[in-house]
Amino acid sequence: DIQMTQSPSSLSASVGDTVIITCRASQSISRALNWYQHKLGKAPKLLIYAASNLQGGAPPRFSGGGSGTDFTLTISSLQPEDSATYYCQQSYSIPTFGQGTKLEIK
């Protein structure tokens, strides 16, 4: 199975900041990489698919990039409601998730 490694595992930032979460695959996955937002007590929500495509309804302050083995999720102009855990997931082969990045808004 393809292993996905996210960093950092957690971070804290202020409203208005820009944060970057990275995700590395154990082998090349082209652009078969998705990002999800998961808030406590809620269903996970798709944010970005195919590395850089914004899912309908997701705010444009979320953006994704990368290809091959290295990917990023950038959140610009942080808002209080962005407090959540973010997961990358590869769809190149049998799906696997990263371990998650917990984002706290100060």
Next chain:
Amino acid sequence: EVQLVESGGGLVQPGGSLRLSCAASGFTFSDHYMDWARQAPGKGLEWVGRIRHKATGYTTDYGASVRGRFTLSRDDAKSSVYLQMNSLKTEDTALYYCVRAFSSGDYLDSWGQGTLVTVSS
């Protein structure tokens, strides 16, 4: 509006069995692959398995930790997907999500609210 409603969770002893159901509405169920994912207490998301549509012969795939113990099935007439879980272990304790996979599984675009499975003696 896409809706996925899981049911069937509960408390079961180690070694026991449980069958989860997911009722779908708001889309053409038969056109989509359907997945299950789970989140154990204090842990991250884990992909459990996938059942594809009729055109593939309803083929299935499973995550390594459940392969050989869990079985997926679906009933397109009822817009439902099922997860049969056998030989349950304490580490299978988790919130189980039913998920719609879009575009031949390229991404998971709709998630249910989950059903809780607790494996404990």
